[in-house]
Amino acid sequence: MIRLIATRIAVSIPVLFIMTILTFLLASLVPGDAATQILGPDATPERVAQLNAELGLDRPVLEQYLDWLAGIFRGDFGTSLFSGEPVSRLLEQRFWPTFWLATFAALVSAIIGVTFGVVAAVKGGWAARVLDGIGMLGISLPNFWVALLLIVLFAGTLGWLPAVGYTAPEDDFGEFLSRMVLPVTAMSFAGVALIAKQTRESMAEALSRDFMRFLQANGFPRRRLILKYGLRYAAIPVLATISATFVNHIGGTVTLESVFAIPGLGSMVARGTTNHDLANIQGAVLLFTAVILLVNLLTDIVYTLLNPKVRANA
Amino acid sequence: MFAHHARRRRNRALALGALTASAALALTACSGGASGTDEEKVLTIVSVAPPVSLDPYLQNVDPVNIWFIELAYDPLIRVDGAGELVPDLASSWEYIDDEAKQLELTLREDVLFSDGTEMTAEGVAASLSYAISTGVNGAAWLGEGTTAEATADGTVVITSAESNPSLPSLLTQRVLLGSVVNPTALDEPGVLLNGTHGAGPYVLDSESTVADSSYVYEPNEHYWDQDKIQWDRIEIDIVANTAAALQAVQSGQADLFRGDTATGESAISAGLEVEAIPFGLIGMNYIDRNGELAPELADVRVRQALNYAIDRDSIAQAVYGEWGTPGGALALEGTIGFDEETQDAFAYDPEKARELLEEAGYADGFSIDVAYVTSVLSDVTVQAVAANWAEIGVTANLVNFTDAGQAVSEITAKGYPIAYYGYGQLPPTIVARSFFDGGANQYNPWVTEDAELNELLDAASQAADPADAQEFYADAFTRAYSDLAWQGGVVNSAQVFIYDPETITNVRADTNSATPDIAWEIAPAE
Numbered sequence: 001m002i003r004l005i006a007t008r009i010a011v012s013i014p015v016l017f018i019m020t021i022l023t024f025l026l027a028s029l030v031p032g033d034a035a036t037q038i039l040g041p042d043a044t045p046e047r048v049a050q051l052n053a054e055l056g057l058d059r060p061v062l063e064q065y066l067d068w069l070a071g072i073f074r075g076d077f078g079t080s081l082f083s084g085e086p087v088s089r090l091l092e093q094r095f096w097p098t099f100w101l102a103t104f105a106a107l108v109s110a111i112i113g114v115t116f117g118v119v120a121a122v123k124g125g126w127a128a129r130v131l132d133g134i135g136m137l138g139i140s141l142p143n144f145w146v147a148l149l150l151i152v153l154f155a156g157t158l159g160w161l162p163a164v165g166y167t168a169p170e171d172d173f174g175e176f177l178s179r180m181v182l183p184v185t186a187m188s189f190a191g192v193a194l195i196a197k198q199t200r201e202s203m204a205e206a207l208s209r210d211f212m213r214f215l216q217a218n219g220f221p222r223r224r225l226i227l228k229y230g231l232r233y234a235a236i237p238v239l240a241t242i243s244a245t246f247v248n249h250i251g252g253t254v255t256l257e258s259v260f261a262i263p264g265l266g267s268m269v270a271r272g273t274t275n276h277d278l279a280n281i282q283g284a285v286l287l288f289t290a291v292i293l294l295v296n297l298l299t300d301i302v303y304t305l306l307n308p309k310v311r312a313n314a
Numbered sequence: 315m316f317a318h319h320a321r322r323r324r325n326r327a328l329a330l331g332a333l334t335a336s337a338a339l340a341l342t343a344c345s346g347g348a349s350g351t352d353e354e355k356v357l358t359i360v361s362v363a364p365p366v367s368l369d370p371y372l373q374n375v376d377p378v379n380i381w382f383i384e385l386a387y388d389p390l391i392r393v394d395g396a397g398e399l400v401p402d403l404a405s406s407w408e409y410i411d412d413e414a415k416q417l418e419l420t421l422r423e424d425v426l427f428s429d430g431t432e433m434t435a436e437g438v439a440a441s442l443s444y445a446i447s448t449g450v451n452g453a454a455w456l457g458e459g460t461t462a463e464a465t466a467d468g469t470v471v472i473t474s475a476e477s478n479p480s481l482p483s484l485l486t487q488r489v490l491l492g493s494v495v496n497p498t499a500l501d502e503p504g505v506l507l508n509g510t511h512g513a514g515p516y517v518l519d520s521e522s523t524v525a526d527s528s529y530v531y532e533p534n535e536h537y538w539d540q541d542k543i544q545w546d547r548i549e550i551d552i553v554a555n556t557a558a559a560l561q562a563v564q565s566g567q568a569d570l571f572r573g574d575t576a577t578g579e580s581a582i583s584a585g586l587e588v589e590a591i592p593f594g595l596i597g598m599n600y601i602d603r604n605g606e607l608a609p610e611l612a613d614v615r616v617r618q619a620l621n622y623a624i625d626r627d628s629i630a631q632a633v634y635g636e637w638g639t640p641g642g643a644l645a646l647e648g649t650i651g652f653d654e655e656t657q658d659a660f661a662y663d664p665e666k667a668r669e670l671l672e673e674a675g676y677a678d679g680f681s682i683d684v685a686y687v688t689s690v691l692s693d694v695t696v697q698a699v700a701a702n703w704a705e706i707g708v709t710a711n712l713v714n715f716t717d718a719g720q721a722v723s724e725i726t727a728k729g730y731p732i733a734y735y736g737y738g739q740l741p742p743t744i745v746a747r748s749f750f751d752g753g754a755n756q757y758n759p760w761v762t763e764d765a766e767l768n769e770l771l772d773a774a775s776q777a778a779d780p781a782d783a784q785e786f787y788a789d790a791f792t793r794a795y796s797d798l799a800w801q802g803g804v805v806n807s808a809q810v811f812i813y814d815p816e817t818i819t820n821v822r823a824d825t826n827s828a829t830p831d832i833a834w835e836i837a838p839a840e
Contacts, residue, residue: 030717031717031719031720032717032718032719032720032723033719036718036719036722036723037366037719038366038367038372038450039374039450040366040374040375040376040450040451043450043454043722043755044454044753044754044755045723045726045727045754047450047454048723079504080525082364082366082367082507082525082526083364083368083507083508083525083526084368084504084505084506084507084508085507085508085525090525093524094524094527144555147558148555148557148558151557151558151561152557152561155561155562155564155565155567156560156561156564156565156584159565159566162562162565162567163558163561163562163564163565163567164360164551164553164558164559164561164562164567165551165562165567258554258555259554259555259558260558261360261527261551261552261553261554261558261562262527263524263526263527263528267526267527267554268526270554271364271526276719
């Protein structure tokens, strides 16, 4: 197990490194520049060139990247060109809203998805077909559209929940929960569908195995059979889907945080990209990547615990 | 071993139970609005975009962007909700020459900055010099070579190389060039980006502010007129989506935001108030007037034909509905340079357009590139104009940009013969600089000139009498639109401010002030 963790961490370092290079390159390829953004549409080309030079943005991309990288080793993530805030402060402020959003969404997706999946597998027939239908809907509806629909219905028309915004749990826990409901629901929509589908398939397969029929023939109570042996058999592919859903949710924060005005890393990336604020994009993407690697590592550990075969191969 | 397993299982079950419970709690929890608790008077505003910068001089003058500045930086001269200039940090001002080149400002006494230091004439001159040297618009709008000097105790004189009758308007919170910055902050580059250092009624609470998400302002205890401070806290939250922003106001979470044509309609049916202010000049700019890319455009008859072919009434009605009026020239009603007759030149007449094209030798029409920055409204407007032009045989190849910066640089680099424009109301001197005599920019990449137009603009800028200025600017804009057909204006669009009348009052603005004044005017509803 320790070897597994050590190997994973050793592999993660080059991944992080490659990710920073890719982000820097891609962000530099986005048309436009920060100076034009700052100076507005009426600026003369000379003034734009002058400001780009002042900000050091006229240097070769490689030089800018190496500067940024050198900063990282000193613990300096750079400063936002627009807000003048150190990126480390922004990451600190913005990590938790994204963390709560993605985590709650993963939990809700997992709980509801697994429940749906098990029910569909056990009942079969129409339940499975209804679930497939809902699943297709969940996967194909864009999450920002679902988000707007939820806002209009629950905040505008019914007035039950706040439309937008975020409150830290330590400031007002009730407010924190009420503001999380709509974004978490919007985000879980596709996740529930995916997890339910995976659970149904894995569970159906489990139920068709010889050992299950054997146990059932021996008078094992069906409920216990499904919940104990069936779920355990289905756990690994379902877990893989849950982990992939969590990673997906992190990507989803980019659009959803903007719609719900949640001050997280996703909206920071979105804003940074339109503004050409490289330090902001780099910082947020670096943190995203680290979290995703960590989630993958945790998934591997849980696999190993659940399945002795994986353990033996590790 | 077994016992250990059993405990682990129980712990897992407990954890699962706790999570399910919290998820269930999350799903059932509900709450009312967030603002105005404990009788603390809180004004909550929603903005679709964060400020480009908190530095007043690295800020463009978008009417919502200026909100972030005006709370913390008082201008030398204020433009009130009726569009009138009123004293602020300058108690009076006058031109001390006959050519509108030297403006003397007498400063208000006993004004303190938010850190408690005193505002001096030297400090104001330093702030103005910073605007001229470093500001986004300083040099371009005040004019190259403009200087600011503290003359006697409490007076400052701004001297510009060219006549500039709009100087007082440029020093207002609408244009920001007179927003006085504490000179101590000018010595430390960077502090203006994440804090405020002005003499305004409020000051940014940097601790509670999350850049690009939520900006929190507190009263400035050193403000020169404490009676002006009507709120205990002002919060501007960034909600990128206008539909979500509308719901925030509708559900009582926020009090005010700038919407758009779609949210304006919904707001009225939801029982909210809407303050609509004519603001935008929208149209097609025939920039390649020399015919370098498109030889057809060099002929004035072709440009006039394009103008006659645009069905402004239908486009304004269909695309903007209540929030737009047909508009051709570069001045809005109620502003200097407006002329009723010019506005109605080129009434829709496709037959006449065809005749003009035929006279110019293009009876079979031609095709031409049109660049524009994509948005919900620009897409539809540009397509509608293209459809109008198709009727007279002119094919518009629409080239859309998603990045405004890229569009600006490609248009300025003479990449397109026609460019769509959306220009916000500004003093006529600045409109003229943008479109006619301000050097190469996106509105005039080829720097085309016309002797008669230049004469009229010169006369206008030297006119000491406002009535004369009106006449000269109206003649100038008429010359550019009716005679030269340099542009084809389509619509004058309104800015739509949506607010909850149960929570706030005194929301007013005029074309000349553009934005409801959140620092002085907007007050809690009784």
